[in-house]
Amino acid sequence: MTDATRILELRAELDQHNYRYHVLDEPSIPDAEYDRLFRELKALEADHPNLITPDSPTQRVGNAALSAFTQVRHEIPMLSLGNAFEEVDLREFDRRVTEGLDLPTGDLFGSGAAIHYSCEPKLDGLAVSLLYQDGALVRGATRGDGTTGEDISVNVRTIRNVPLKLHGSGWPPVLEVRGEVFMSKAGFERLNASQMEVGGKTFANPRNAAAGSLRQLDSKITASRPLEFCCYGIGQVTQDIATTHTGNLEQLKQWGMPISRELKVAENIEQCLEYYHDIGARRTQLPYEIDGVVFKVNSLAAQRELGFRAREPRWAIAHKFPAMEELTELLDVEFQVGRTGAVTPVARLKPVKVAGVTVANATLHNMDEVARLGLMIGDTVIIRRAGDVIPQVMQVVTERRPENARLVHVPETCPVCGSHVERTQLIKRSKGKQTVSEGAVYRCVGRLACGAQLKQAIIHFVSRRAMDIDGLGEKSVEQLVDEGLVSSPADLYTLQFDDVVKLEGFAEVSSNNLLKAIEDSKRPSLARFIYALGIPDVGEETAKVLARSLGSLQRVSEALPQVLTYLPDVGLEVAFEIHSFFEDPHNRTVIQQLLERGLQLQEEGEVHPEYAASTTLAGMIAKLDISSVGPTGAEKLVAKLGSLNAIIAADGIDLRQALNTRQAEAVREYFKQPHHAETARAVEAQLQAFGMHWASEKKAVEGLPLAGQTWVLTGSLEQMSRDEAKQKLEALGAKVSGSVSAKTHTVVAGPGAGSKLAKASELGIKVLDEEQFLKFLASM
Template sequence: MERVKEEIERLRYLLEEHNHRYYVLSDPSISDQEYDALMHRLEELEAQHPELITPHSPTQRVGSDRTEGFATITHRYPMLSLSNTYSYDEVKDFYERVCREIGRDVEVVAELKYDGLSISLVYEDGVLSRAVTRGDGRLGDDVTANVRTIRSIPLRLQGEGYPRELEVRGEILLPWVEFERINQSRIAEDEPPFANPRNAASGTLKQLDPKVVAARKLDAYLYHVPGEQPELPHTHYERLACCRRWGLKVSHATHLCHSLEDILAFLDHWDAARSHEPVATDGVVLKVNSIAEQEELGYTAKSPRWAIAYKFKAEQVQTELLSVDYQVGRTGTITPVANLAPVAISGTIVRRASLHNADFIASLDLHLGDTVAVEKGGEIIPKIVSVVPSLRSVSAPRVGFPSVCPACGTALERIAGEAAYFCPARSSCPEQQRGRVEHFCSRKAADIRIGPETIDLLFEHGLLSDIGGLYALEEEQLLGLPGFQRRSASNLVRSIEESRERSYSSILFGLGIRFVGETTAKTLARAYPSIDELSAASQEDLCAVPEIGPVIAGSVVDFFAQQSNRSLIETLRGAGVQLSREVTEQSDSGAESVLSGLSIVISGVFALHTRDEYKALIERLGGKISSAISSKTDYVLAGEKMGPAKLAKAESLGVRILDEAAFLALIEQGTDDKHKH
């Protein structure tokens, strides 16, 4: 069981890191398929050990693309992600499952999947009133001013027949032509080019100046009208047709499929034809057509059970391996990176690719000058997948892995059971210290507004060697550096001053303790109100904290056991940085809620309230909405046309079934009925 806990902790940490890189930084470091493999493994372990599931697990949430500087909006309907599949067999499994659960053959709408930034548009009386990013699925950023600059999104709907309030969802995209134009301009101005159109679209939409957004000529495709709205058609395909009539841009690559054969034919066609599309695509989305059947199938915590995304196989090309660099991360991990002869893949020029670790290099038997096959995993991350030995020169030297740190010369070490080598000289390795400073300054940590280039500059000129050195910087020192003027120097010093007021949990996250992400830092800060109490805790003490297992506990103990880290804490204390929790968090539970702790499944059509109103009511009263009936279900709120399969399952498990009247009576009775149950 301890090994299971350790693996779950490791997977959660990795997934949170990749969520942050993908949704917040727009700088993913692994492919969608690799991410999904990690998520599937975590889901598998949590299914086997449900007692280890926590509310903060990545399986219970959607990744966030929230950005400071924009107003926060709560979505009326959650914006969930889709489950991914990579094979026709998995598509077949999806189709057969939905047919089996509905009890008959279902119609499925197949749509080309575009690779951009998800958006929700709200029209009131036909006029665009709000545009919100997906965010974390529940809360998103209000980017209305920026979206108004996108010419393909109408500010006013055409024709007639649209509802008084219409929400429609889609994808903000940057066409290939614009992507190349912008990158050429950035290179000419000595700015780093965007990695791919999705990153460019994401970065553009988050600009605080709408004029910048307008100049980049974003595009959009709309593909979904959420919710049960009686005035709209009762099928997804007909709703898309309405959107077209009202002037909304809907993809031409949409087809109503009546069988599995229809679906596979659509996949075959667009796997080849997508290369002619003017925007980036990465797969096909399959959705059950009937809105009623969608509601019957329901949702998991992360995604609808009535839809799935099929991802195309990545495009693969051959090029030459020129050299290999070895990068040192802030935790000391050594990552090999291949330098390649420039080659075009999926619309972008690729010059570098990850080689993962020493074992990966050895498995390829890689030699300098090799002809290698490169693909973009998930259409984003370039990676070497194979070598062509027949084209290798007999004198080509084999690529080895260094035995010492390329930054400081310290002998590398490898932890048993882990793939990576790391440099143990945490306090003296300059690359690790650079990485730690950059992490400490990040928005969710100390929030010091400084870029990696400036950090490099400070290290190169001897003004900075670790995190503590930030608080010794003075304006006059900065004015002697290239590119610094009085205003920029003053802004940096002021930002450092403001970081002294950051919360204890933010600073704890910023220290970069291995396996301690943002959520874990908050958990530790609640359990140990000061860093002194935390540093004195034993591994056994830490393991007694909910959601803290032996891997995290061991990492925390190891961090505070190092003299260099204890010295850093004292430096931060002397600088006035918050190292304790000043205000105890107040419990928001209040009096016991009527439905507190109860799991409720909603099924069918209702007369007095909509399903969404019932969902909101249940959550407000402390209940939890579940999409599937199980032995853990407390009640089923049953309306008209409840699926016979769900009804039979509830009865077989002895789950109490309530109609609208009985459910409302339960709420009115207060907590008495809950205690009897």
């Protein structure tokens, strides 16, 4: 086979894989194989530059930057759509269509003629036109003012799912495809994360990111952005394709054009409304942003009969969702105190309706976010609300800033207890040094003497995933604290009937039920109890790791930071947080009181066999903060001197027989400091006590079938709860994660699965529906 033939073969194969991946959502090869084929084609074209054609899959990388975009006049104007905001608006649209087509509208004795409408989500992106001549992409243009747009040909060629040459055959000699360029939610998050890493500009929302990316003068920048295209119709065309709008789109799909997977045909206006409510309910779960639904008369003959108004077609309408973003005024910034004492700014807003809900408050996260926004009290701000997500301040409209705008200041004392508020410090530990910098969080130092921290600590302690004390909601906890009946979680277990019954909302039955729930909570698993303690940075997963690995509360509470880092997913910073929590005298007292008042921890035992005799002396030396000494140097040191005591006592001559001069000097200087030698000996002693020491007895490990695998649950499950599914997977050894990555082994997707399912498809990860998942569990 000649190189020229192989080039043609590779192009055809890659085009087909692009079509299956982007249009059909049915990838037939893994990403690695696609990359291999792409590299082979690129290498062959580099050897034969005369064979490179504009429609080759390699020609999506972008060209030299343009000085400006040229203008393009649309042969057929790209008109905007009329809008419907209420159900009555959509019904009025249907009435106008019916009358425009001179169809019977119905009366008391009949429903009249029903019109079929195409239904598809209104993507929140940038409208573009793609012009194909003899099946080849020759031009891309923005909508612009509807009559004149900008030539973005070099940029649209970089979008992965835009076919550079149409598939199959039978396409018209001239075909203008119209659609939306957009960015998925996952792609938007990745882009902003990468922008932050390099100190670049972040984008307010996916639409702005898509528009900004597509209008780059340097197409190499566009090529690096995760843009996608979705076709929603055609403009100029030299011959008819189908008799319906959906027929056109289905044919375009056969020619390689991506169309909406949510495309449907409604047989009447009632089905249109059902579609609108259904997709509205699933809106936040979709992998992309939408701001409404587009309904079009499906018959092309009927569209031609209805025609156009001055600026919009009479046969189409956009039924908008309630706005997710609105402008309002920042009236003040107040500060709330959380469970760990974090003093968090909260925006108090002039009430405004966002996505159908009146919003008066919004999160500001921390003072670094206030500074990033450049926020001042009195500013006009853009508020965003999506689904059940807490409203956020997205942007300040600085041109509307009043002269009397005020800076936002952190209070010097806690707004709840009056204790001092201090800025946290970030301690970064690395080889031989410790770097201290200011953190983003301000914290009240009042601890449990602060009513807000005490209330939040107890609310966390009794929550469903912690001690699961039913009947103790936020209001009840606040009453218990305010009445002086509870000053620590341990006090819950001293409550009597007379204490509870006098609280607002409690009577004899509810008081007895609460006391029974408190009594029933006295036998928690070790993992639940550790999570309930509210250790900073220790969530459910870390609590499970601690319980499973070390096996007892005593070992967890005694563990040194250096020992904790032997456990999976426990870094040095978290290890120091855990150690510091159990070193605190107040925390030790509360834990002791809890045990004295009847708590009996379940599932306690020995150190997990996986960690028995799991350490090495060289590994332990490498974990110490000895400058210049990594794993290789540590192994040489141990091979020469044999024991920790010998290494501590070694002089320069002994050390230089194992290491270079710089390393030897670093080891000698390190252990000359008594606290370093004491720490190292304490770590070794604890490894011995826990049975993790290299000289300890090695125990056989019974492997779990899913050990080492990461699974993700998304969507709703109908035959079991997500928690039940998670427990079953963890019992089989799997780690259950909340996000999809290249390390994910399998995704379980129930109805309503959104961006996680899309990302799994993008990465070629195995996906099971609920029925397949249940069969899998039954086979274990």
